[in-house]
Amino acid sequence: MxxxxxxxxxxxxxxxxxxxxxxxxxxxxxxxxxxxxxxxxxxxxxxxxxxxxxxxxxxxxxxxxxxxxxxxxxxxxxxxxxxxxxxxxxxxxxxxxxxxxxAHTKNLERKVQRPRWNGQPIPGKTLLIHDEQGYGDTFQFMRMVSWAKARSGARVIFEVNGETLSLAHRIAGPDEVIARGTLPPAFDVHCELMSLPMVMRVELADLPGPVPYLSADPQRVEKWRRRLADLPGMRVALVWAGRPTHVNDANRSLSLAQLAPLAQAGVTFLSVQKGPASAQADSPPPGMTIVSLSDEIQDFEDTAAIVSVADLLISVDSSPVHLAGALGRPVWVMLPFVPDWRWLLGRSDTPWYPRTRLFRQPSRGDWGGVMASMASELARLTHE
CATH class of the missing domain: 1.25.40.10 (Tetratricopeptide repeat domain)
Known part of the structure; x- marks a missing residue:
């Protein structure tokens, strides 16, 4: 050249x-x-x-x-x-x-000295399934562990990150759940969690499978039910920013101020936002009633319990969306004009989660259009 x-x-x-x-x-x-x-x-x-x-x-x-x-x-x-x-x-x-x-993903690859499962029945063998990427990916694809168990007929070990370990213990499918970083028991074949769709030849028609496939801890649910019991009106959990280090974060995250059109009587917002953006809840837009729970959330078990008690989660494309979707809870997702691949194109629903609605930018960068649609729908809900 x-x-x-x-x-x-x-x-x-x-x-x-x-x-x-x-x-x-x-x-x-x-x-x-x-x-x-x-x-x-x-x-x-x-x-x-x-x-x-x-x-x-x-x-x-x-x-x-x-x-x-x-x-x-x-x-x-x-x-x-x-x-x-x-x-x-x-x-x-x-x-x-x-x-x-x-270059930026090579350090994530696991060098496993066993063949990858090819999707065929392997009764009598042991299959190690290991998660690999972000928390949202893990929540989204956990549903397929039980599918792999049924397809393979194998003993299934599910290795998962420590932050989602307790939730993983309550899913169907694995015979054993272990934390990433621990030495797994002996196994014959392995598969990355997000390679399961490839080896099992998953099609759109196979989705969503049984939902919910995750469950919240009953004790945490009761704790948060008591904590939120006295809050008036519709209780809407809120996440407006994703992980700042995400490669596409600038395209998916907002400021709380941009959500000002959602403020209305009869709605109490619950900030389940984590990270630096959580401080914005201390200065909400005019007219928005918001209770910040961010500092009280210790782990994903708390988030799962909160969205189980709340009436709705409104969120940008981030891990709480997949957690709430996997729990079978109502979710509204704010999406950029061209979203992440998993949300497909031109639809307001998603095959992944039956109770999830998608609010897409009508044109690139038009978050105002998203807020107008959501505000209208929220007002309709509060007056039903």
């Missing part, structure tokens, strides 16, 4: 980093108008048009990039997310298998 094209690619990347997607697209398109050109510019174009919702063209470019450079695992992962977003689970799960080929 010539120096001039290298400079174009660098300028394009700088525009992408600044969120100036249309400018990045306009910059590189002339160099690709013939249908050919350096792959690095095609990558810039794909990254510029995908967040704009031009997904058919994005997928075509990503498929070309994978065909031209099959060893580019980041390209394969990007294609996987686009395929899954479009509901093409079979191809999507296969490409998603390459999720550990990137």
């Amino acid at each position: 010539t120096t001039a094209l290298e400079e174009i690619a660098q300028r394009g990347r700088a525009l992408l980093a600044a969120g100036r997607l249309e400018e990045a697209e306009a910059l590189v398109r002339p160099y690709l108008a013939s249908g050919s050109g350096p792959l690095v510019l095609w990558r810039v174009l794909a990254d510029a048009i995908r967040p704009q919702g031009k997904l058919a063209e994005t997928q075509a470019i990503q498929q070309m990039l994978v065909a031209c450079a099959p060893g580019d695992l980041a390209a394969r992962f990007n294609l996987a997310e686009t395929l899954l977003l479009g509901g093409d689970f079979q191809r999507g799960w296969r490409e998603y298998h390459y999720r550990y080929g990137m």
Whole structure:
């Protein structure tokens, strides 16, 4: 590639980093108008048009990039997310298998000296299923441990992060639950939790399976029932920001001030927000009655109990959504114009969780449109 094209690619990347997607697209398109050109510019174009919702063209470019450079695992992962977003689970799960080929994910991969389970019956054998990514991913895919148990006929050991260990002890399927970082018993085959859909060839029609598949601790539920008993009106748990270190956090997180249109009589909001953003509950928008529970929440057992007592959870795309969904509780999710792959496209419901509603940005960056829709629905609920 010539120096001039290298400079174009660098300028394009700088525009992408600044969120100036249309400018990045306009910059590189002339160099690709013939249908050919350096792959690095095609990558810039794909990254510029995908967040704009031009997904058919994005997928075509990503498929070309994978065909031209099959060893580019980041390209394969990007294609996987686009395929899954479009509901093409079979191809999507296969490409998603390459999720550990990137610089920022290699340290997450487990080097297991046993073969990966291939989805076939293995009676008399022991299958180790191990979780791998964020808490929300673990909550979302825990449902498949029981599916793997039924499919394999094996003894199933489920290895899970310590923060969700107690919840995992109450799910159906595993014969034994162990904490990540401990030495597992002997096993014959293994499978990453999020590779179960690939090996079991999960389709949209297979979802959601039995819900709820998680349960809250009865003692914690009773504790929070007493704690919240005197709060007036409809009790709505609230999360407005995700984990700041998440790669896509700027696209999914808000400030509490942006939720001002939700404030209305007859609703008491419960802040279950964790992290630095939780301090915003100390200065809520005018008219919003909010009780901050953030400092009282010690672990996911508390969060599970709170959403079990609350009437509704309203949240950005974060782990409490998946926890509440897995508990079978009502959830409203605020989504960006082009969301994470698991929320699919063009629908207000989700096959993953029957009692979850999706409120999508009508155009890129339009959180105001999301708030207007949610405020209207919330007012309708409070007056029923």
